[in-house]
Every structure is written in structure tokens, then in C-alpha cells.
Amino acid sequence: MKSQKIITLAVMSVIVAIFIATACKTPQAILDKSGAQLWGENCARCHNAPSPATYSDDQWHIIMGHMKIKAGLTDLEVKKIATFLKSAN
């Protein structure tokens, strides 16, 4: 049954390809969210979410480095939140 083996192999290749393609992708839910939204959801978990105007761009850069670790944020989330925070200054 040679053709059956080929079909099985083809199906398995497609499954593996889909798995590889989706494994490292950022979840769509994060891609769709704005920096302001991510700020509201993440930065008020442990303390009041600090207003963007509270710190300068340089200070936000350093603070986001600290809070990335504390909040367990991804690079993309940090980038979006930092852009939002810095836009107010």
C-alpha cells in the first residue's frame, strides 16, 4: 500500500508545518491590543497604574526594564506600553 504511506506522510508533514508555524508566533490577542490597553491591564495589578505624565521618556525606559521582569511581560508588550507612556511627554 504505497499510496497510503504517501498520504499518511503528507498529512503528517502538514501537521508538523502548522505546528512549527504557530509555535513561535505572538498570540493574536496581544498583537491586537494597544499600548494603553496593555498598560491598563498589566500596570495596575500590583500598584496604581502610573500616569504617562509622571515620568520622562528616559525614566520610563528604565522603569519598563524593571517592570518587564516584575510583570513578566514580553518584548512586544513592553514596546507597546513604553510607546504609550512616552507619547504623553
Ligand code: HEC
Ligand atoms: C508583579 C507586580 C508588578 C507589576 C505587574 C508592575 N509593577 Fe511596577 N512596581 C512593582 C513593585 C513591587 C514596585 C516597587 C519598587 C520596586 O521594587 O522597583 C513597583 C514600582 C513601580 C514604579 C515606581 C518607580 C520604580 O521603578 O520603583 C513605577 C513607575 C512602576 N512600578 C510602573 C509600572 C508599570 C508601568 C507597569 C506595567 C508595565 C508595572 N509597574 C507593573 C510591582 C509591579
